Amino acid sequence: MYVAVKGGERAIDNAHAWLAEERRGDTAVAELTVAQIREQMSLAVNRVMAEGSLYDPDLAALAIKQSRGDLIEAIFLIRAYRTTLPRIGHAEPVDTGAMACDRRISATFKDVPGGQVLGPTFDYTHRLLDFALEAEGLDPRAETAAPQEGEMPRVTEYLDRDGLIQAEEHSDEAPPDMTRQPMEYPAGRPLRLQALTRGDEGFVLSMAYSTQRGYGRNHPFVGELRIGRVSVEMDIPELGFAVDIGEVTLTECETVNQFTGSRTEPAQFTRGYGLVFGQTERKAISMALVDRALRWEELGEDSEGAPAQDEEFVLAHADNIQATGFLEHIKLPHYVDFQSELELVRKLRREAAQSDMKEAAE
Amino acid sequence: MTDQAYNFAYLDEQTKRMIRRAILKGVAIPGYQVPFASREMPMPYGWGTGGVQVSAACLTPSDTFKVIDQGADDTTNAVSIRKFFERTAQVATTEHTAEATVIQTRHRIPEAPLGEDQILVYQVPIPEPLRFLEPRETETRKMHSLEEYGLMHVKLYEDIARHGHIATSYAYPVKVEGRYVMDPSPIPKFDNPKLEMAAIQLFGAGREQRIYAIPPYTRVVSLDFEDHPFDPSKADHPCDLCGADHTYLDEVIVDDAGGRMFVCSDTDYCAGRQAAGHRGRLSEEDAA
Numbered sequence: 001m002y003v004a005v006k007g008g009e010r011a012i013d014n015a016h017a018w019l020a021e022e023r024r025g026d027t028a029v030a031e032l033t034v035a036q037i038r039e040q041m042s043l044a045v046n047r048v049m050a051e052g053s054l055y056d057p058d059l060a061a062l063a064i065k066q067s068r069g070d071l072i073e074a075i076f077l078i079r080a081y082r083t084t085l086p087r088i089g090h091a092e093p094v095d096t097g098a099m100a101c102d103r104r105i106s107a108t109f110k111d112v113p114g115g116q117v118l119g120p121t122f123d124y125t126h127r128l129l130d131f132a133l134e135a136e137g138l139d140p141r142a143e144t145a146a147p148q149e150g151e152m153p154r155v156t157e158y159l160d161r162d163g164l165i166q167a168e169e170h171s172d173e174a175p176p177d178m179t180r181q182p183m184e185y186p187a188g189r190p191l192r193l194q195a196l197t198r199g200d201e202g203f204v205l206s207m208a209y210s211t212q213r214g215y216g217r218n219h220p221f222v223g224e225l226r227i228g229r230v231s232v233e234m235d236i237p238e239l240g241f242a243v244d245i246g247e248v249t250l251t252e253c254e255t256v257n258q259f260t261g262s263r264t265e266p267a268q269f270t271r272g273y274g275l276v277f278g279q280t281e282r283k284a285i286s287m288a289l290v291d292r293a294l295r296w297e298e299l300g301e302d303s304e305g306a307p308a309q310d311e312e313f314v315l316a317h318a319d320n321i322q323a324t325g326f327l328e329h330i331k332l333p334h335y336v337d338f339q340s341e342l343e344l345v346r347k348l349r350r351e352a353a354q355s356d357m358k359e360a361a362e
Numbered sequence: 363m364t365d366q367a368y369n370f371a372y373l374d375e376q377t378k379r380m381i382r383r384a385i386l387k388g389v390a391i392p393g394y395q396v397p398f399a400s401r402e403m404p405m406p407y408g409w410g411t412g413g414v415q416v417s418a419a420c421l422t423p424s425d426t427f428k429v430i431d432q433g434a435d436d437t438t439n440a441v442s443i444r445k446f447f448e449r450t451a452q453v454a455t456t457e458h459t460a461e462a463t464v465i466q467t468r469h470r471i472p473e474a475p476l477g478e479d480q481i482l483v484y485q486v487p488i489p490e491p492l493r494f495l496e497p498r499e500t501e502t503r504k505m506h507s508l509e510e511y512g513l514m515h516v517k518l519y520e521d522i523a524r525h526g527h528i529a530t531s532y533a534y535p536v537k538v539e540g541r542y543v544m545d546p547s548p549i550p551k552f553d554n555p556k557l558e559m560a561a562i563q564l565f566g567a568g569r570e571q572r573i574y575a576i577p578p579y580t581r582v583v584s585l586d587f588e589d590h591p592f593d594p595s596k597a598d599h600p601c602d603l604c605g606a607d608h609t610y611l612d613e614v615i616v617d618d619a620g621g622r623m624f625v626c627s628d629t630d631y632c633a634g635r636q637a638a639g640h641r642g643r644l645s646e647e648d649a650a
C-alpha cells in the first residue's frame with residue numbers, strides 16, 4: 001500500500017537541529033566568538049559587508065559564524081536583515097580625497113604627492129604556508145610612525161588638471177536606488193556602479209579578467225588604489241547642517257584607460273571607477289575595469305559585443321544572492337512539470353515507433 | 363531579534379503599499395508584467411519570494427492561508443512558507459482548498475474550482491514568456507508593447523514541424539484578454555483551461571521583479587493553431603487512490619522492478635474524494 005510522503009515539517013525541524021550541531025563542530029574544540037571572526041577573518045567580514053550592502057562588521061561576523069563560513073550564505077543573511085531596516089535618510093557623498101589612507105598606490109607614476117604607501121598587503125608575501133601560525137599566542141607587532149601630514153590628492157586629478165583624462169560630469173542629482181526600485185535597462189552609470197559594488201566578487205573578477213584577455217579590451221592602468229577610513233556625514237533637517245555620524249573603511253580604485261580622440265576632440269585618457277566597502281581591493285579593481293568596459297557607448301566607442309560590454313548581461317547576472325537562489329531552486333520538487341514532459345516524450349516516442357513500423361510494413 | 367520585531371506578514375507597510383500598487387496595476391492591465399521593487403526576503407530567490415511578497419501584501423489577520431507546491435500541502439517548501447506566515451502573520455492556515463481565502467501555489471492550480479472570495483497567488487520563476495526566444499529584457503518589453511508575438515508562433519510551429527506536436531508541456535503560453543501573451547508559471551498545460559476562473563489570480567516573480575495578474579472571469583486562451591488545437595493532456599490513467607479520471611496525476615515508482623502507480627497531485631482533492639468513499643485500484647479495502 002502506497003502512503004503519500006508526509007512529515008515535511010518534522011524533517012525540516014530535524015534538518016535544522018542537525019545543521020546547528022554541524023555548525024558547532026567538535027565541542028571539545030573551543031567555540032569561535034563573533035569578535036574573533038571580526039578581528040581575525042576581517043577580509044571575509046569585508047566581503048560580506050560589501051556584497052551584503054550593509055556596513056556592520058559585527059553583524060557580518062555573526063553572519064559568517066551562522067553560515068559556517070559560507071560567505072554567500074552570510075551575504076544572504078545580511079541582505080535579508082538589511083531589507084527590514086527603516087530608511088532614515090541618506091548620507092552626504094563621502095569625500096574619498098580626504099581619506100585617512102592605510103594604503104595608497106599608483107601604478108601610473110613612480111612617485112606622487114603623499115607618496116606610495118603599501119599598507120597591510122599580501123602583494124609581496126611569498127605564498128608559503130606559515131607553520132608558525134599553527135602555534136597560538138603569537139603577538140605580531142608592526143612598528144608605527146606618526147601619520148603623514150598633509151593631503152593625499154587623487155592621482156587622476158593631475159591628469160584632470162591638464163585635460164589629459166576625460167572629465168567626469170558633475171551632478172547633484174540624487175542617484176536612483178537599486179534596492180528601492182526595479183532594475184530597468186538601460187540602467188545608466190549610477191545604477192551600474194551600485195550593482196557592481198554589491199555584485200559577486202568572483203563574477204566581477206572574471207568579467208574584468210575577460211576584458212584583459214581581449215573580450216572588450218580597454219588597456220587599464222591602476223591610476224590609483226587607496227584604502228582607508230572616510231567620515232560619513234548626514235544632513236540633519238532639525239539642525240540645518242550635516243554632522244559626522246561615523247566612519248567607514250572603503251577601497252577606491254581609479255583606472256586610467258585607453259585614450260579616445262577624434263578630429264574634433266584631442267586624444268584623452270578615459271577612466272573606470274571602483275568603490276567598495278572595506279579592504280576589498282581585488283573587487284575594487286575588477287569593478288573599475290568592468291565599469292570602464294560598460295562605458296563604451298558614452299565614450300563613443302564601438303561595442304565588440306563582448307560579455308563585459310553588455311550592460312544587461314553583466315547587471316542581470318552579477319548578484320550572487322539572486323544567482324544562488326535560482327540555481328539552487330532546482331533542488332525543489334519539479335515532479336509536476338517533469339511528469340508533463342514525461343508524458344510528452346512517451347507520446348512522441350510512441351508515435352515515432354508506430355510510423356517506423358508502418359514504414360517497415362510498406 | 364524576536365518575531366514581534368517584524369511587522370504583520372513580515373514586510374513593512376510602505377513596502378506592502380508599493381506591492382499593492384503593482385498588483386492593482388496588474389489587475390488593471392491583465393497579463394502585463396508590472397516591474398516592482400522586489401525586496402530581499404529571508405528565503406532564497408527562486409524559492410517563492412515573489413509569491414511570498416504578493417501573499418504578504420494581500421493577507422489580513424482574518425484570512426485563512428493555504429500553501430501548495432506541486433499540488434501538495436506537505437512538500438517541504440510549502441511547509442516552510444506556511445510556517446513563515448504562521449509565524450509572522452499568525453493567520454489561520456488550512457489544507458482545504460474551499461476553506462482558504464488566500465492560496466499560494468507553485469506549479470499547480472487546485473482541482474476544486476475556486477470562488478470569487480479567493481485569491482490564488484502563483485510563484486513565478488521566469489515571468490517573461492518570450493525569454494527563451496529572446497534573452498534581452500529591452501527587446502522583449504518592446505515586443506510586448508508592439509504586440510509582436512510572431513516569434514512565439516514560429517516556435518510553436520517549429521515544434522509541430524519537428525515533433526508533430528507542440529513540445530511545450532508546462533508553462534504553456536497563453537494570451538490574456540486578447541492582448542498580452544503571458545507565462546502562466548510552470549503549471550502543467552493540463553491546468554491551463556482553469557486559468558479562466560472566478561478567483562483573482564496574482565503572479566509574483568521576486569528575483570525578476572515582476573507582478574502580473576488575471577482578474578476574475580478574464581478570457582485566457584492557450585496559444586495554438588486551427589489544425590493543431592491546444593490539448594490539455596495528462597497521464598492516461600485514473601488515480602490509484604481515489605479513482606478520479608479527471609485530475610492531474612503524479613507518477614510514483616513503487617518497487618525495484620519499476621512498478622508505477624498514479625496518484626492525484628492535488629493531495630487535498632484526493633483525500634476529500636477518498637473521505638467521500640471513492641476508491642482506486644490500490645485503495646485498501648475498507649476495514650468494515
